[in-house]
Amino acid sequence: MQNFWLNSLLYSPAILGLFIVLVPAMGSEVPVNQVPTTNQPSSFSNAENIGQVTSVSQLSDVKPTDWAFQALQSLVERYGCIAGYPNQTYRGNRALTRYEFAAGLNACLDQINQLIATSTADLVKKEDLATLQKLQEEYTAELQTVRGQVDALEARNATLESQQFSTTTQLRGEAIFALAGAFGSDRAINTDAQNRGDTRPELDENVIFADRVRLNFDSSFTGKDRLRVRLQARNITSFNTAVTGTNQTRLGFDVNESNDVSVSALFYRFPLSDSTTFNIATEGLEYIDEVPVLSRNFDSSGSGAVSRFGRYNPIYRAAEGPGIIINQKFNDALTLTAGYVVPSGVGNDPANGRGIFNGSYSALGQLTFQPTSELSLAFTYVNAYYTDGSGVTGSTGTAFANNPFNGARTSVNNYSVTGNYKLSSKFTITAWGSYANAQAENTAVARSNAEIWNWAVQLGFPDLGREGNFGGIVFGVPPYVADNQFVNGNNRRQDDDISYHLEAFYRYKLNDNIAITPGLITILNPEGNSNNSNIYVGVVRTTFTF
Known part of the structure; x- marks a missing residue:
């Protein structure tokens, strides 16, 4: 050389x-x-x-x-x-x-x-x-x-x-500046609270300006492997139940940790053979890191959709933390993925009801079929268990969907189909539909079932206006409980109405390192309650990559 x-x-x-x-x-x-x-x-x-x-x-x-x-x-x-x-x-x-x-x-x-x-x-x-x-x-x-x-x-x-910094390690950085605010008449309340006669608190409408910074240290020792250490700091307040009354208004890059720096991801990926890759992590492993989610140009938190729900199918949010993911590629058209991930803070704790195999977990299997360069299909199954009953839908749907049995231990069987079709170089469409059957597992609670549904359509417009720009529209139904046999007091934790999610955003690429993305999120019938007023979230996300 x-x-x-x-x-x-x-x-x-x-x-x-x-x-x-x-x-x-x-x-x-x-x-x-x-x-x-x-x-x-x-x-x-x-x-x-x-x-x-x-x-x-x-x-x-x-x-x-x-x-x-x-x-x-x-x-x-x-x-x-x-x-x-x-x-x-x-x-x-x-x-x-x-x-x-x-x-x-x-x-x-x-x-x-x-x-x-x-x-x-x-x-x-x-x-x-x-x-x-x-x-x-x-x-x-x-x-x-x-x-x-x-x-x-x-x-x-x-x-x-x-x-030079290192002969084996490359530094990749990303910084997000977020200007955002939620708007509407009142906070949303679920039908359980409404039946109790609870009043609707006033919505916090103050605009925030916050940040998220990530530094990825990617090392390779053979040229085919990758060890990633990610340092992260963020102070972006979540527009969740405490702010808007619902998790349906959350941003795709939120969480406030007062900008404390932490190791948010640590994993090592290496090939077992020419067609098999293995990924093992002690922290921060997400299924989207290795599983084809098919939501191209929408799935990235720094450059994709601005909402949490709009980025990709919630089935991939079953857990994030320590775990393993294996990809087996049979040919150019067929790939099988299997994974086992436990939530952060659980896998490294030896206490009863915690640890890798004695606490909350998620196990995923997916078959990805890509018969042509234009068409991709994914058939996904996730079996999960939550010791505190919370996190069933990855904080993307109603409160009942995320915690259907009010804190009881919960097991879930989740089934999903996702498809992506590239109609042209300027237009793509992605759609998914998911069904989950959740069961209460506490011995003190009668065995109960809940049926949870969600679906969405993503319309993508690559190179809109100029090369590198991207326009996106998301319309769908965030996770909601269609039927629940669990009775909490005199109320059943079941959503009476269906919420609708409508989102539009446009990523404008200033140069190779800076992109500005304004976006607007509208939630109709928030928290599955048509008596709630619509809630709107406006965002201007500026992303620096280096």
Whole structure:
């Protein structure tokens, strides 16, 4: 790699004039701390495509106009001492300058000196040595200039190598600035509270300005594996039941931790074979990290939908924390995924009713079928258990759906179908439907069943307005309890009405590192109660990536 840059840089006309200026530019294309991963092509792949030029005549920019060209051509073809680009051009159709010629001559001098130093001097002909001496005398001044540039480049390269962040680790960062506010007449209350005669508290309508910062340290030791350590700090207040009376208004990147820095993800992914990958984590593993959720351009918290429900199917929110996920790819069209994840704070606790196998957990199986590049289908099943009965729908639906049995231990069988179809390069559609059967497991509570449903349609408009922008519309029904045999006092924890979620957002890409996404969320019949007024959430999310 180093030899290529030294030779090709010296032969480039633009670089000979602006040597020091262009070195950092090239460094930005091939970072010294670039770490190849299994889901990203290696940044060093460009170097693998570089070919060896063995004839000066292959360099279309070099014109054979005098004896010096013929002499150097003979040396290059005999000793193979010039490296060039695959298309044999040097950015422009013009004659070879004296400095460029001197660079090629210097390369041949180095090559022949190496042959002599390695006791292969018998391969060097006397006539060639005489030709080199004549060429050196002709281009003495130019050779001195070129060699000075080479020394400067080598010194700069040594500095970069000694000061680079890491040879195995790459830093990826993301910072979100969020301007957001919830609006409406009153907070939502569920039918249980309404039947008790509870009044509707006033909605907190003050606009907030908050942030979330993530630093991902991605390391690779084989070129095909990835160890991720994520540091996170955030202070984004959740628009949940405490603010709006419902979790249906939550943002897709919220949670307020007062900007305390913590390790929010720690996992290692590696291939077991060419078709099987294994992911193991002690913290922060989400199913969307490894399971194809099919909600392309919607699923990212930093660049996708602005709401929690609108990002992807809630079935993938069964748990987040320690666990394992295995992907088995049978062919280009069929992939099987299996995972086991327990909630954060549970897997590392040996207390009774906690730990990896004695507390809350979720087990997922999914078959992903992609018969064409335009169509993808996913059939997903999740079996989960919640010791405190909460978290059934990942805080995306009504209070009854998220905790159907008022804190009783709960087991859930969740079934879902998701489809994505790319109608054109400018329009995609994703749809899902999920059904969950939840059961109360407490011995003190009569065994009860609850049926929970949700569905949504996502309309995506890639490159809307300009390349890199994205417009999205989400319409659906957040999780709600359609039927529940559990009776709490005189009330059944069942939603009388269906809530509807309508969301629109537009991601405007200022440049490769900054994007601004305004969005509007509307919740109709919040908390499954048509007596509640509609609630609106406005968001302007600015995302910086580096």
